[in-house]
Every structure is written in structure tokens, then in C-alpha cells.
Amino acid sequence: MPETRSASASAAEGRRREDAAQAVARPSAPLWWVWLAAWPVTAVFVLSNAATPLYVLWQRDIGFSKGTLTVVFACYIVGLIGSLLISGVVSDRLGRKPVLLPALGLALAACLIFSTATSVTALIVARLFTGIAVGAVVSAGMAAVTDVAGPERKRIAALLASCAMVFGAGLGPLLAGVLSEAAPGPTVTVFVVEGVLLATAVAAVLRMPLRRPEVRAKGAWIRVPGVPNGNGGRLTLGIAVFAPGITATSFVLSLGPSLLSGLLGTTSRIVAGAMAFVMFLAATCVQFAARRLKRRTILTAGASCTALSMITLTVAVHTSSVPALVASALLAGAGQGMGQLGGLSLLNSSVPPRRLAEANAALNVGGYIPAGVLPVSAGYLSDAVGLADGTTVFGVALLGLAVAGGLVVRVTRRQVTDPA
Template identity: 80%
Template sequence: MPESRTASAKAVGARETAVDEPSRATASPPPTWWVWLAAWPVTAVFVLSNAATPLYVLWQREIGFSKGTLTVVFAFYIVGLLGSLLVSGVVSDRLGRRTVLLPALGLALAACVVFATAAGVTALIVARLCTGIAVGAVVSAGMAAVTDVAGPHRKRLAALVASCAMVFGAGLGPLLAGVLSETLPAPTVTVFVVETVLLATAVLAVLRMPVRRPAAPAGGAWIRVPGVPHGDGRRLALGIAVFGPGITATSFVLSLGPSLLSGLLGTAGRIVAGSMAFVMFLTATGVQFAVQRLPRGTILIAGAVATALGMVALATAVHTESVPALMASALLAGAGQGMGQLGGLSLLNSTVPPQRLAEANAALNVGGYLPAGLLPVSAGYLSDAVGLPTGTTVFAAVLLALAAVGGLTVVVSRRKVADLA
């Protein structure tokens, strides 16, 4: 009888769980277009993340600050992003994607207002900090939402769509800002008015998004360094080893690329600076579609090689004052980030359960954005002290070494991690 009661209780519990958490096997998945629409908030927020890039030269002239200060303004974005990642992934996994995404979009809208009215470095720092917090929430909760909407049978599609949404938005922002700031009045205002409209449409997408609140969230502290379930640490480390150098390379182009164009190479147009960033991230988007069917290990190794070659091209550009070499370095940096990001997300999506996925995404981005914040800032201050060519060369040499180590680590690990095949 006791065993019978236990079995009966288990059966009732199973029925209650089935009622509380609709089965993905029986519920019809949302159509594929919803997977793409679910990624729109990621794109909209990442448009904001880099929209200020072509405007920094303009602010530098109007407000007056050094290259070192410029990279500090950029670094506050990283500070906000990393702080957000300590919380947003866990909160999203426990309370739901929408609970995190809506406040993040509200903060992004506030950042638009601060950018549009900025009259000093402090305002730029505040705007970048708010943007970083919003981006941190979106890269964890937003990317996980794309995977949730896609369902268990479209995980590789979800990784591709989420990753491309991020890099396409990151590239569209500076292009949009460059064109609008040179063709319309009030260059530092009009850009953020347009971005406000884009963010408003993202709010509507989140409100209609077919995602449910998690039924069985994981435990642990609410504020913590994000991680992955036991057994997935190697996959996370491999993703960071390639994604980290890749996104650091693109961060350098975003923060000091306009200065290279306007100072060293004598090209001052904001459309040119915005176009360089756009082409960089367009490459990051396109290369992911090109390699999506390759083994994950091959994608990661190719990403490391692209980043390393990008650093060779960057050093060549500053020593030869070559715009084509600088453009080549931007394209290779974009390819390196795109493949590192796709490979890292695909590895995590393949094994991490939904109730830990946002936290896993946060962990990948913490590992990537730490060097992306520290190294360009160091290069900026070093360039102020010893000159832009020397500072850039040192940065390129350090990142080349990191990319090489990352690629070799993936090569060594291919036999130990089945998902790399």
C-alpha cells in the first residue's frame, strides 16, 4: 500500500507538472518567422550599442577630450554590461525572458535621451553605462528567448539567428549614425530619435513574443558570476578562447578606428567611419551564414585564424598609413568575432538546458567582454603616451598571441569534446 500511494502521488505530480508547464513535444512550435522576430530586440539594442561610434570624433571636437578618455567612455559601456551580466541571466532563467527584456529596453530608451542631450564627458559616460546594462540583459535574456521560441529541434538555427542579430545590429548602428549625422541637421540628436523608434518596435515584439515563464528555475544566488552546468565548463572555455579575442578586435576598431581614420590616415568623414564599422559587422553576419553547416571546431579555429590575421593587417595599416590595410583588419576582425560567437553559442545551445541557458549566454559574454574592455582602454592610454602607431602595434601583438592560443586550444580539444565535430 505505501508503494501504491507513492506511485499514485508521483502520477498526480506528473499530471500537475504537465498542466503547469506545457509540453514542447505536444504543443505546436511557433512558425520560423517568429524565431527571426524574437531576435529583433537584440538587433535594436545593439544598434544603440555602437550608434555613438562615428559621433565620438564630433564630441571630441566640441567637448575636448583625449584618446584615453575616449576609451574610458567606451569602457563604461563594458562596466555596465558586465555588471548586468552578473544579474540578468539568472533573473531571466528564474522569472522569464520578458521580465528582463522590457526593463532593458526602457533603459536603452533612457540612454537615447541622455545621448541626444549630452553636453559633457559625464553625460556620455552615463549614456554608455545605461547602454551597457541594456546590452548585458539582451545578450543573456534576448538570445535565450530566441532559443526558447525556436524550440529543441531548431537549436542551430536559434544560435545562428541570435548571433547574427547581435552583430548585424552592432554594424547597422554606426552606419545609420554616420549617414544621418552628415545628411540631417542636429547630428547628435537625430540619430537617437531614429533609434528611439526602433526600440519602441522592439518593445512591441517582446510584448507579443511566444515565451512562457520558466516552470522549474534553477537555484543559487541571484547575483553571481554567471556559469554553466557541471560538464559544460570546457565548452564555455573553448567559446571564450576564440570569441574573446574576436570581440576585442572589433571593440578596438569601434573605439579607436575613427581616430585612426581621422588622425593617422587623414579621413575625417563620419560616414566613412560608420561604413567601416558596418562592413566589419556585415562580414561578421555573412560569414556565419557561410560556415553554419561546418563542424563547430572548424568554425572556432577559423575564427581564431581570422582574428590573428586581422591583427597583422592592423599593424601593417598603422605603419604604412594604408586605408585598405585598415579595412582588411576590420573585415578580418568581424569574421573572427562572428565565427567565435557562433561557435561558442552553438556549443552552449547543444547541451545547456533551458533553465540555465540565459546564464550560460551571460557567462560567454563575460569572458568575451572582459578583454574587450581592458585591452582597448590600455591601447588608448598607451597611444596617448607613445603615439598611435606604437600603441596599436602593441595591442595587435598581444591580441595576435591570444587568438593563436585560443585556436590551438580548440585544436587540442577536438578529440575530447564531441560537440566540436
């Protein structure tokens, strides 16, 4: 038994030395390349939520319920999680580019399908393709930002990768809302614009200063993503705060336009897109504001914002208050932003580059499963008991999860302690 532990420790030490040697041998790219490496993440996430303000148009033209709407939204989650089971491992073994380039191709195909959609099936396929592309980007794309940044800029890499994700997620619905109101082809123009953005992302990936992995991990190619031994606590803490935060923003994205148009009497697609944009703008800004705080403080604040968001959401639907709904969206964005930044920072600080994409995938699997299940449940419940009551049940359930996540962070110290 002692010999087995000694061999295991020696192997682990050997892997650490290999990772350190690779880090020393790989010169850091200029800072502008780190920013540019984050652009493919932004471009794909623009697509991820570009359809949000347009669902009311498709509902009118095609005809489907709020429950069906949340199913269409959830197909994105299915594609994303399926992608995460593969893309992280493949990226760590073959490199970032062999994962990112096919993902961008799928995103371009999704743009074409969205722009010509005349049925629920077409919307489902487009959302599925979008989810697969996003899954590849949150694992390989975010890891690529860290790779380009180098070992001495891990914290700024986590910040830029996380902000690229939430800024793109907010920019998509704003573009869709404005272009659908101001330009011809309300369900076409935004996807033409997005196609151009994705083409520039392809060019960026092709020129990105990345190397293929020199050390390849072993094991199954398709598996539930995880983290190296000793990092499970950090992953759990990240998920505990990130999952309620992204579930809150997913609810706003899937049912926010219905709340605005049905319950609160606001039908403007620009307003719906703007609400999603300010939500993710809050997620972006709060990360820059909190970047120097301790990770424990960031995670605690994220859980608190998500909890307050659910309280405000319940008030909004029972008082028919647009300002309260917007405040709830802002708090949800802040909760997701800080949960995401805290989780990525914890993983970047301890996971070696050869497992980083898989670790990013694990964090997002933990976050997106409840983000898919709970809003769908809320959508069907709203069809059965009314939007106000369905939203209230959702808010109370997520409030409990957010509070639990915050308490877990407060009672755990070792995994969230910043290095001296």
C-alpha cells in the same frame, strides 16, 4: 560516498527529464516568429555602437583625449558585465520578458541622454545604460530566440541570435555616420531613429510567444554566471575564440575613427560608420556561410581570422593604408562572428533551457572583460607613445591570444565534436 553520487546522478537525471518534458509540451512557434524574436537583439545592438562615428564631434565640442574616449567606451563594458551578473539568472527564473522590457526602457533613456549630451559625464551615463541594456539582451534576448525556436531548431536559433547581434552592432554606426552628415542635428537624429526602432522592439517582446519558467533553479540571484556541470569545457572553448574576436572589433569601434581621422587623414563620419558596418556585415555573412561547418572548424577559422586581423592592423598603421585598415576590420568581424557562433552553438547543444540565459551571460562575460580592458590600455598607451606604437603593442598582444585560442581548439576534441 557512493550514495551521494547516486543521489546526485538521480537529481541530474530528473532535471533532464523535466527539461525534455517541457520541450515536448511546448509547441514550436512558426519560423517567422523566430526571426522576429531576434529583432529586440538587433534593435538594442544598433544603439550599442551608434555613438562610434560621433565621438570625434563630442571630442571637438566637449574636449577630451583618446584615453578618456576609451574610458567612455569601457563604461559600456562595465554596465554590460554588471548586467550579466544578474540578468541571466533572473531571466532563467522569472522569464525573458521581465528582463527584456526594463532593458529596452533603459535603452530608450540612453537615447535621450545621448541626444542631449554636453559633458563627458552624460556620455558615461548613456554608455553605462547602454551596457546594462545590452547585457540583458545578450543573455535573456538570445535565450528568448532559442525558446521560441524550440528544441528541434537550436542551431538556427544560435545562428539568428548571433547574426542579430552583429548586424545590429554594424547598422548602428552606419546610420550614425550617414545621418550625422546628411541630416540636421548630427548628434541627435540617429538617436531619434533608434528610439523608434526600440519602440518596435518593445511591441515585439510584448507579443512574443514565451512562457514563464516552470522549473526554477536555486542559488544566489547575483553571481558570476556559469554553466551546468559537464559544460565548462565547452564554455572555455567558446571564450578562447570569442574573446579575442570581440576585443578586436571593440578596438576598431573605440579607436578606429581616431585612426581614420588622425593617422590616415580621413575625417568623414560616413567612412568611419561604413568601416564599422562592413566589419559587422562580414561577421553576419560569415556565420551564414559557415553554419553547416563543424563547430571545431568554425572556431579554428575564427581564431585564424582574428590573428590575421592583428597582423593586417599593424601593417595599416605603419604604412598609413586605409585599405589595410578596412581589411583588418573585415577579418576582425569574421573572427568575432565565427567565435560567437561557435560558442553559442556549443552552449545551445548541451545546456538545458532553464540555464541557457545564464550560460549566454557567462560566454559574454568571458568575452567582454578583455574587450574592455585591452582597448582602454591601448588608448592610454597611444596617448603616451603615439597611435602607431600603441596600436602595434595591442596588435601583438591580441595576436598571441588568438593563436593560443586556436591551438586550444585544435588540441581539444570531445567538447567540439558535433552530434552524429
